Amino acid sequence: MPSTELWGRLHPLLVHLPIGILLFAVGLMVYGRLKKLDVEAAVSLAWGLGAASALLACGAGWLLAQSGDYDADMVARHQWAGLATAGLATLTFLLKQYRWPVAFITVGLLTLAGHYGGNLTHGQDYLFPDTRQLVEQEPAAQPAIVSQPTALQTDSVDSRDKPIIRRTFLYRDQVVPILKTKCYSCHSATKKKGGLRLDTEVFIRQGGKNGSILTAGNARKSKLFTYLLLPEGDDNHMPPKGKLQLTPQQITTIYHWIQKGASFSEQVDTLQPTRSNQLVALADVIPSLPLARSADSSHSIADEIGPRPISLESTVLARPVDAASPTTLARLTQQQVSLSKLTDGANYLSANFVNVKTYSPALLAALGEVGAQVVHLRLSGQPVTDADLDPLASLTNLTRLNLARTSITDKALTALTGLPNLEQLNLYGTAVTDEGLATLARCPNLKVVYLWQTKTTPEGIEQLQKRRPNLKIDTGTVQLARPDSTKIL
Known part of the structure; x- marks a missing residue:
């Protein structure tokens, strides 16, 4: 230098x-x-x-x-x-x-x-962001618009056999908000690090000092995507270490947009009204994408990316759901339960009890009243007992549950076997034993479980792994991910 x-x-x-x-x-x-x-x-x-x-x-x-x-x-x-x-x-x-x-x-x-x-x-709007503009743009941030939304809510083919017209504008509605919050501070009209601007189509196609960053239809050859997967210590990793990083869902959005041709205009698709199309008309807009564990070379990145089945969570979020009762939501928020929408334009919620100062089982009972809307639930650190979890039976769309450092025992896990979409479970610091692991084996779609500092034994964990070979079990002896809420909730 x-x-x-x-x-x-x-x-x-x-x-x-x-x-x-x-x-x-x-x-x-x-x-x-x-x-x-x-x-x-x-x-x-x-x-x-x-x-x-x-x-x-x-x-x-x-x-x-x-x-x-x-x-x-x-x-x-x-x-x-x-x-x-x-x-x-x-x-x-x-x-x-x-x-x-x-x-x-x-x-x-x-x-x-x-x-x-x-x-x-x-950036110019860092100190005084234009909140009015953000509010005005928020309704547009939806993954897709379907001309017959009621078709997505039915289990049968529309008797009128009318095709489903799906309009998507991924670049405007999904990609631009990501670039604005994570990239514009270094790559816009104000600041052009590496000679690269990402604030308009012309400059994105033009690339920077080191050449093109976008290969339409091939994310594996697009630096705009592959640099996101590099280790944070790599000089080419974007955003740089110390900056706010993209979430897995945001990286998935960039990947899917490039794979679909990196269009900068609205796309219109006509789907025949089959049952499968009706159910996934929105789900296939942003499918689940596993992130690369290593990005030492382009080969390792390519190995990690490919067609994968849509996750249960993506499928759940693709289904329409009615808005939760405002009265119930107000009652929960008054007790410091943090409720936030998982996606713009949808009614699915993440519920977090981390700020609740005076916990009572009545809070979970109230949460059961909006069970159809709750997809993520964090109860870590609260004195939750086995009996308190009975209302969770109504949370049929729950995919992630954090019970770390609660007072539950093996008995509580029986209530979880009836949750059809539960994929991730955090039991860190609980009194769960090998008996509870046998119960977990009956959870139909469980993919990840955290067992740090529980009363389980290596033998019990081995038995669970044999019964569920595809289940990822983190006991802390192999550092897959530290069992805190940022990983699963």
Whole structure:
């Protein structure tokens, strides 16, 4: 790396020196005035150091701007505000009689320069996002629009034999929101890291300094997708380590969009009204995609990606469901139960008891009243007992359940065998024994179970694995994933 480029990259570090020192200088002036102390020597030293560090930061900033990765107009505003700050800081250092007014003007310019710098780094809407615009766009964020929505709710073919017209605009409704929240801060008109912009079709097709990032119809050859799967420590992993990462569902969305041809316009499909089409008209918009465990090479990525069956959760979320009772939801939220929608435009919910201060079985009974809508449930850390889980029988669409560090025993697991869509179960830190594992074997579609710090034995786990060879069992001895709620809820 050239030395000039290295100095440029030090700008975000160096720029904090004048900010801290100059604010300290003003604070020292105010303190000396209030306490009637002679701090003139210390104040002069602080202003001198602040001015010198401001000039140093300006130099590094100028070198960084030469990369061309940032919007020229925004760079100019930040640059001139920074130079003015450095100049006035120097003037304040030299002045004796008129130091106070110049000092406060310097602080004002310092604030303005910092604001412009923040816009360059995080985007113009980082501090004051346009919430009105987000609210207006929210209704459009739906996976698909079907001209005959009632057809999805029936179990029989429409007697009128009318075709189902499905309109999808994956790029606008699904891809753009992902790019906006996870990519625009570094790849947009404001900032063009690597010469790449992702805010318009033209620039996405154009690629960046290292060439094309999109191969329509082939996600495996598209850097826009494959870089998402690289280990976070890899220099090419996107978003970079430390930034907010894409969720598995968001990565799946990018994959499916590219595989479908990376269309930037609305698509219209005509489906004949068969039972299977009616049930999955929405589910096939974003199918389940297993993420690569390793991305050391393009071969390993390709091995991990391919046609896989749609997960139960995807199938559940594809079915229409009525909205939950507002009265019941209000009663739950008043007791600090966190309820959030899993997808925009749908009524399925995730219920989280982590903030509940005074737990009572009545809360689970109330949750049973909206059982059709609850897909994820987290009860970890609450004093839930075996009898409390009886209302879960009505949660027929539940796919993920977190019972970590609750007071349940083997008896509670019997209630779970009747949940047809349960795929992931966290029993970390519970009193479950080998007897409970025998019960778990009867859960029809269980795919992952976490057994950290339970009372199970290696022999019992081995027996469960024999009965359910495809079940992933995490006991903590092999680090598949630490059993916390971020993995399964």
